Amino acid sequence: MTPRISLIIPARNEEDYLPRLLDSITVARARYHRGPDAVEVIVADNASTDHTAAIARAAGCVVAHVEKRAIAAARNGGAATARGEILCFTDADNRLHPESFNVIDSSISDARTMAGATGMTLERWSLPLAMTYVMIMPMIWTMNIDTGVVFCRREDFAAVGGYNEDLRVSEDVRFLMDLRRLGKSRAQRLRRPRGAKCIGSVRKFDRYGDCHALLTLPRLLWWTLRCGGSPKRFFAHPPSARFIDEYWYGDVR
Numbered sequence: 606m607t608p609r610i611s612l613i614i615p616a617r618n619e620e621d622y623l624p625r626l627l628d629s630i631t632v633a634r635a636r637y638h639r640g641p642d643a644v645e646v647i648v649a650d651n652a653s654t655d656h657t658a659a660i661a662r663a664a665g666c667v668v669a670h671v672e673k674r675a676i677a678a679a680r681n682g683g684a685a686t687a688r689g690e691i692l693c694f695t696d697a698d699n700r701l702h703p704e705s706f707n708v709i710d711s712s713i714s715d716a717r718t719m720a721g722a723t724g725m726t727l728e729r730w731s732l733p734l735a736m737t738y739v740m741i742m743p744m745i746w747t748m749n750i751d752t753g754v755v756f757c758r759r760e761d762f763a764a765v766g767g768y769n770e771d772l773r774v775s776e777d778v779r780f781l782m783d784l785r786r787l788g789k790s791r792a793q794r795l796r797r798p799r800g801a802k803c804i805g806s807v808r809k810f811d812r813y814g815d816c817h818a819l820l821t822l823p824r825l826l827w828w829t830l831r832c833g834g835s836p837k838r839f840f841a842h843p844p845s846a847r848f849i850d851e852y853w854y855g856d857v858r
Contacts, residue, residue: 608643609644609690610644610645610689610693610710611644611645611687611692611693612630612646612647613680613683613694614646614666614695614697615649615676615683615694616649616650616651616653616679616697617650617652618654619653619655619698620653620656622698622806623697624660624664625700626700627661628700629702630644630646633701633702633705634706636704637707637710644706645689646664646665647667647683647687648666648667648683649682649683650670657697667686669682669683669686670682673770675770675776676773676776681767681768681770684767689759690758691710691713691757691758692756692762693754693756694755695754695803698808699725699806700803701754701801704800704801705723708723708800709754709801712796712798713756713757713758716793717794718793718796719757719787719793720755720756720758720781720784720788721751721757721795722750722781722797723753723754723798724752724753724801724802724803725751725802725803726802727805727807728804732815733810733815733816734807736819737818740819740822745797749785749794749797750781750785751797752805753801753803754801755780765783765784766783767780768780771837773849773853781795809852821848821852824848828844828845
């Protein structure tokens with residue numbers, strides 16, 4: 606059976622978090638009205654040095670090995686092996702809502718929908734986490750760009766060239782902006798469907814403290830302004846480059 610949905614999970618040393626995501630996927634596949642076989646799960650193993658690939662294989666996932674150390678490259682490498690007509694992307698430390706595949710299928714079946722994202726809630730809350738959430742929400746409302754499980758049609762993924770591998774971070778934001786531009790030319794829009802928010806990990810807050818994002822976001826904005834808004838200069842700027850290496854590309858356990 607050719608799957609309708611391909612769920613792609615970029616993963617680098619995720620042996621501690623991947624099993625709980627895969628458990629949540631099993632539940633969501635069982636609830637999918639087209640049946641569990643209509644969903645294939647692809648783990649894009651981004652040069653892991655732990656048991657990430659073995660865990661994925663044991664759970665029946667397709668494993669795509671991606672050597673280039675870039676989150677965008679991992680997403681694209683997983684997509685290259687996908688067989689489904691709907692491509693979905695989520696991070697390895699998330700957990701899916703049981704109705705994820707039904708909500709995504711219903712949303713993308715609407716011809717007015719270009720692509721979308723399910724949104725996300727956090728596995729725990731505190732006052733600083735709530736303040737961080739409130740600080741980010743205006744951008745989400747204004748741009749109509751969300752996170753969680755991102756989904757689009759296979760042909761539209763190809764039309765925008767997938768994820769931009771020149772971007773070491775924010776490749777997910779650029780991807781949805783590219784899809785939004787494509788949709789505008791077709792009178793289609795991005796969707797933020799209700800009823801299927803995934804549960805997001807707060808492991809970075811556990812490591813760096815619940816207040817760290819409130820201090821980090823202004824610093825990132827300042828570095829961006831110092832670099833004139835140029836991604837190339839931003840990624841080469843020593844303070845921001847060091848931060849990216851540690852925060853996004855360090856092997857967090």
